[in-house]
Amino acid sequence: MDRPIYLDYNATTPLAPEVIEEMIPFMKEHFGNPSSSHYYGREPKKAIEVARERVAKLLNCSPEEIIFTSGGTESNNHALRGIAESCREKGNHIITTAIEHHAIIEPCLYLMKQGFEISFLKVDRYGVVDLDQLAREIRPETILISVMHANNEVGTVQPLSDIKEIIGDRDIILHTDAAQSVGKIPTDVEKLRVDLLSVAGHKLYAPKGIGALYVRKGVKLPKFIHGAGQERGLRAGTENVIEIVGLGKACELAADNLEDNSNNMKKTRDLLAEKLLESLPQIKINGHPSQRLPNTLSISFPGLEANRILDRLTSVAASAGAACHSNEIKISHVLDAMGIPIEYAKGTLRFSTGIFTTTEQVLQASEDIIRAVKTIAND
Template sequence: MQSNGEEQNLVYMDHAATTYTDSDVVKAMLPYFTEYFGNPSSPYTIANESETAIEKARKKVANAINARTDRIFFTSGGTESDNWAIKGISFANKNKGNHIITTAIEHHAVLHPCEWLEKQGFDVTYLPVDKFGLVDVEDVKDAITDHTILITVMLANNEIGTIEPIKEIGEVARKNGIYFHTDAVQAIGQVPVDVEDMNIDLLTLSGHKFYGPKGTGALYIKKGVKIDNFMHGGAQEKQCRAGTENVPGIVGLGKAIEIATRDIENHAKRMQSLRDRLINELLEIPNTHLCGHPTKRLPNNVNIVFEYIEGESILLLLDSYSIAASTGSACTSASLEPSHVLIGCGMPHEIAHGSLRLSLGKENTDEDVDYVLSVVPTIIERLRSMSPMASKK
């Protein structure tokens, strides 16, 4: 996105928060709003069209993560899928135990259900991470007890982009007869995901993170997993998730994941090239730090902390230059507290407040990166000139 000579067009670098809906996805969805509008549970032809479309989408999602088609269940998004996985496993298996293992830097769609379950009599271990946001597999092993029924660790962190050792954690869970769930919301479309190779029993994904429509998602549940239903009512989704299906949304989700995973290696290479340029040049600004692992990170994620200033101030000034970014998770942007992820990585509160997350997408260009790199140093210098903390240094 380049300037038209008079006014700078929007440079959008907040794809970890949400993406636009791809035009091919919208095109695929449109007939199911007006032409093929039948209720999939009805017996006549127009309803059969809806049912067929759902099953085609289910197959596309399954193919994208190397899963069995009949083990994909459509939901309203990542939050519902996380809640279903965690609460469903916990209550269905409470006769075996009441212990859950997770990490301190999970998305709140995982942390808050775990905190709620503690009030229902479950025990939860929140594992620490190192300064890069990596959980130690040995810590997972050491946390297991005779009462452990679930391990839930995100595949890639939504704020700092660190990719966790999911395959190894899944192997530990499998050897110990414990269910393993991963929130893969940020990973789909960025890195290859294979539920069989990674020893995953349950996986969460969300359509609006990879150019699909908002309000769509899915939960993969491996065959044989004992899990309670999250919603009760009709017999939809094999009697596991009640409610008339969002046919256009499901069609869009299927099309979006098909596109997002079609040429994932070349996409990742291009994103990584842009990412590394941003990281390397932003780190030339004095008193800055990279958040997350330098190499074990999503190809589109940049998270830099600038000492002595507030992240919210950076965002406001970036917006005045038509650059959209984030200080961390969009789901917690209204909070005045520093990122729990950065705090979990051992960063002091006063420094964690100054984080900037730039998350790249397929429409971003070298020109976008050039523009951001021309603007950010000026903003940082301006804010530090007004900062009482910087003046003391």
């Protein structure tokens, strides 16, 4: 059986060959502990700092502002729980949005149980945050605003610099979950004007289990893991050298090829949309028409169920925006917040292209998707 065409790059990405090649020496000869002062520790320690510089270059920040973590979820938890802990004497109010990833929503729900007040901002039909509501929600007790850079389901990119403009000179930290945007669109922290930014390695062709947190100089975070004092004392534990090296190489590749990769992903995504719309004019594309990740295509097939389409579509790997369990259809919180009607939301699929997606794959996938949808509609 041929392997399905992979159109689920927002879920995870394969490792780039250059990333694998860069990691191999640290699985073999460079096995030492980076905390060791002898020969075997020196190369791993040097490699960590090279990787830190590469991540910093992609984000346009200082290497000292990069903390390596186990992934986007840990980075988000450190950011939210850390600021909540360190700023509790200033206030207990946090603002976020209704369309965040669960790696933001769950820490917020946890903090609510610890006495913090959380405001969840609404979004419009394109998934763009309501800036007027944001301005109204800010109060003297507000200590943190966390808004994702780009949505994982529909790809809508949020106006982070405008949010910073609303914050003005108030002492409020701005965090963004950039797991989906890093490597796809520019993530210059100076232009985004954020204080904290989360990175997930497996979304940009690095291994799973590695990530980073950008912490602007002057922002105080407490220790997330207590121990020997690695990562500026904020995250103790022997460093994951192999995967740190992989993340560093992935960020170098992303920085060197950002524009070309973005254009190629957009080309394949738009081709897929074009072919589907030609044969299925009733479908609806979700997300902002222009302020959207170049690779992300969320499509609603009205009157159909996403799981049924995927069951039929064995030749293409994609994700559902709704799930059906025991005759009950569960719509994603993102589509629900955007106000997508149930007859459209229940039949929503997310296709996401990547740097390895080819025109031939997209053309074949479009044929298979059209055939599956028409077959189900005629059943």
